[in-house]
Amino acid sequence: MTEPVPLLSRREARRRDRRKAILEVASRSFLENGYAATTMSGIAATLGGSKGTLWRYFPSKEALFAACLDDATTAYREGLAEILDPRGDLAQTLRRLGLKLLEKVTAPDSVALYRLVISEAGRFPEMGAIFYEHVPRNTRLLITRFLERAMESGLLRRGDPDTAARTYMMLMLSGCHQLLLLGQITRATPHQIEADVTFGLDCFLRAYAPDAPG
Template sequence: MDQRPECAPSLDSAPRQAIARRTREAKRNDKRDAIIAIARRMFLERGYAATSMSAIAAELGGSKGTLWAHFASKDALFAAVVTAAAEDFRSHLIALFQPCGDLEATLLSFARAFTRTLVAPSVLGLHRIVVSESIRHPEIGAIFYENAPFATQTTLARFLEQQVKAGRLEIDDPWAAGRAFLRLCIGPQQQALWGRPVLQSTELDREAGFAVETFLKAFGTASR
């Protein structure tokens, strides 16, 4: 009778190994997410220059070796923070931008959400840091642009193209029209970045309404 060699793995060893591997990966990802969350908060509170890897490690409660095992430098950690924040920004807005039957209502809902997101303290703080650090590290600005402004504009352009096909808008270049619409919405953020007080909710709604009204006057049709 054939016998299984003593060194051969048992029939259920492969599944156990796979489970163990997934568990290790999950723990590593959880630790990485914890590091990014702490770093994001500290970068926003202290700025990039005043935040050290030692301070992040101390806040994390582990050794600096644990931190370095995940991120080779403070620049690499900051890039991860920007990537995560930009992806949050994108997913939040795209989730809010759900086309409904009424074109004006859809655009107004998006514009209100967009203007409010742009003036949120965390978004303003990150924007300032990204602009500052992009001078020294252009790739930081590229990461944020690809995951936030560019992704948002791409989603909007696709929606506008659908509306053109439905006969609700008259647009030759949906990409350019979408960019114009977003620029109509960023005024409150620009004022806040220049040190002006953040507008109240009613004022933000008024800005959003003006952006939609102006956009539809330029590109709308009677059939919308």
């Protein structure tokens, strides 16, 4: 019998809602104003509270930035985990994964975030490190574990699964995503995304095709 989910107390509900409001304001500020121009004082002023209250939720701007990334990517990573079913057809699974990946990274907010990191990571390496750990690295780890199982099952040529995951991701991101980041196109069409995934997957499966017997 399924255990009933306990209801949040009023205090817990208020704290959850307050945290959500902080993340919404902070995320908007990071994307619109940049990392350097976003301050804890400015966020507190926008929220209409004291900086001390904000610090009770997040002890630093770095912690707040990390929380914004987690909030924006948790549901996405959960969706990827559902796609990466080792019992499914390998090529179809990798195709669905590629479509999901490109749809996410070519969304306007994702493009704005990538541009923010690229423009400011040189001056704020801690921001670049936080982004790397919470976004591309977390995605790559999910793919790495999936590809490792595929190699163990003989569906892919044996090799370093982390290198294979990086290869897969770079093939997927080498087309319309790169053009978006460089301002060569204003949006990625479903046709472009489909074409990038088809091309990238073909290259990947040829590179990691199982070795012939003997």
